[in-house]
Amino acid sequence: MSSIPNLLSLRGSARGGRGGRHRGRGGTSSTSGPGHDATIQGTDTDAAVSRLSAVDVGFLNDPFAQFFVQGGPGAPVRRLPIINRGTYTRTTALDILIDSFIFGSDGLSSASSERQIISLGAGTDTRSLRLFSEAKAKGVTYHEIDFPVICTRKLNTVKATPLLMRALPSPSVGDKGSWQAKTDDGNQYWCHGIDLRELAHADLSAMDGLRTDIPTLLISECCLCYLETSEAKDVIKWFTDKIVDLGIIIYEPTDPDDSFGQVMISNLGSRGIVMPTLASYRNPSQQEARLKEAGFESVRKLTVKDIWTTWIPEEEKERVNSLEGLDEVEEWDLLASHYIIAWGWRGQGFKAWDRR
Numbered sequence: 001m002s003s004i005p006n007l008l009s010l011r012g013s014a015r016g017g018r019g020g021r022h023r024g025r026g027g028t029s030s031t032s033g034p035g036h037d038a039t040i041q042g043t044d045t046d047a048a049v050s051r052l053s054a055v056d057v058g059f060l061n062d063p064f065a066q067f068f069v070q071g072g073p074g075a076p077v078r079r080l081p082i083i084n085r086g087t088y089t090r091t092t093a094l095d096i097l098i099d100s101f102i103f104g105s106d107g108l109s110s111a112s113s114e115r116q117i118i119s120l121g122a123g124t125d126t127r128s129l130r131l132f133s134e135a136k137a138k139g140v141t142y143h144e145i146d147f148p149v150i151c152t153r154k155l156n157t158v159k160a161t162p163l164l165m166r167a168l169p170s171p172s173v174g175d176k177g178s179w180q181a182k183t184d185d186g187n188q189y190w191c192h193g194i195d196l197r198e199l200a201h202a203d204l205s206a207m208d209g210l211r212t213d214i215p216t217l218l219i220s221e222c223c224l225c226y227l228e229t230s231e232a233k234d235v236i237k238w239f240t241d242k243i244v245d246l247g248i249i250i251y252e253p254t255d256p257d258d259s260f261g262q263v264m265i266s267n268l269g270s271r272g273i274v275m276p277t278l279a280s281y282r283n284p285s286q287q288e289a290r291l292k293e294a295g296f297e298s299v300r301k302l303t304v305k306d307i308w309t310t311w312i313p314e315e316e317k318e319r320v321n322s323l324e325g326l327d328e329v330e331e332w333d334l335l336a337s338h339y340i341i342a343w344g345w346r347g348q349g350f351k352a353w354d355r356r
């Protein structure tokens with residue numbers, strides 16, 4: 001079992017290879033201190049490389065991913081097939097939920113009413129770029145929050161890359177260290193260099209451009225799991241206290257108690273990474289209870305394995321399989337059942353989610 005991979009720590013070999021296992025670097029088990037913060041910031045590099053690998057293999061269509069990986073376009077990256085499938089499945093699941101929030105359940109209605117997205121620990125995520133470059137997104141306010149160093153790096157990458165500048169034109173830096181860009185379609189992008197553990201104790205003015213009067217979706221794609229459970233709760237509460245029409249999507253590992261889960265924790269631990277919320281919300285039902293307790297009236301949850309099985313249409317599964325098949329389906333089943341997407345909502349802005 002010691003060779004069991006996990007979606008965050010496993011690295012494949014250079015482009016085209018099947019790859020060796022990542023070996024741990026060792027480190028602290030605490031969730032505070034500059035060393036720990038740097039380690040956690042490094043997880044964004046993993047996410048960016050995994051995204052580009054899934055693009056390279058043809059699973060995802062994302063012209064922006066290449067610019068956020070060191071070495072730039074053409075950088076050699078290739079994750080193992082189960083990792084590519086995991087990245088594809090969770091990205092697609094979030095896209096489905098986000099698109100139905102913005103465009104309605106039929107995916108056709110142009111967003112006549114305004115919508116807001118707040119991505120916690122967004123890192124070098126490219127979703128805002130993809131969304132803003134689609135002609136149909138209008139009146140969307142998209143906030144990303146991450147450590148200042150990550151936000152500044154993202155600004156520098158955007159400024160240095162004409163394709164990114166087209167999606168986020170004329171970025172300007174505000175006095176609180178956030179930067180923003182506005183599109184001709186009335187979309188607004190904000191990137192806030194804020195430690196989420198501090199945001200929980202700040203007032204509303206900490207987030208330039210935050211609207212509290214429009215339907216808003218909070219996203220934590222593998223971010224809140226790095227905070228202490230009480231800190232993660234405080235972050236969610238900061239938003240639930242201010243915004244009535246609110247939804248949330250959380251993607252993180254689950255089920256630490258079986259032997260696969262134990263290896264997953266040990267893999268992360270060897271890299272100096274702890275995930276306190278994994279200890280607090282140990283299974284999908286506890287994730288569901290977490291969101292109910294936070295004040296979301298409707299809550300759903302699915303593992304990545306369930307999403308692959310039930311949300312990805314058969315012809316799309318065939319396309320993905322034809323690009324890169326799996327040698328070991330059991331290995332995929334095990335891995336994908338240890339990652340969960342939980343989502344919850346309250347208010348009129350999330351009617352499309354009632355049908356999911």
Ligand SMILES: C[S@@+](CC[C@H](N)C(=O)[O-])C[C@H]1O[C@@H](n2cnc3c(N)ncnc32)[C@H](O)[C@@H]1O
Pocket residue numbers: 040041042043044047048120121122123124125145146147150194195196197220221222223226227
């Ligand atoms: C695994 S990466 C995920 C990045 C992105 N959400 C994605 O899925 O591609 C985790 C991100 O959370 C950010 N993060 C973790 N703790 C944070 C905190 N206390 N404040 C701000 N950002 C944080 C990290 O810097 C990192 O960019």
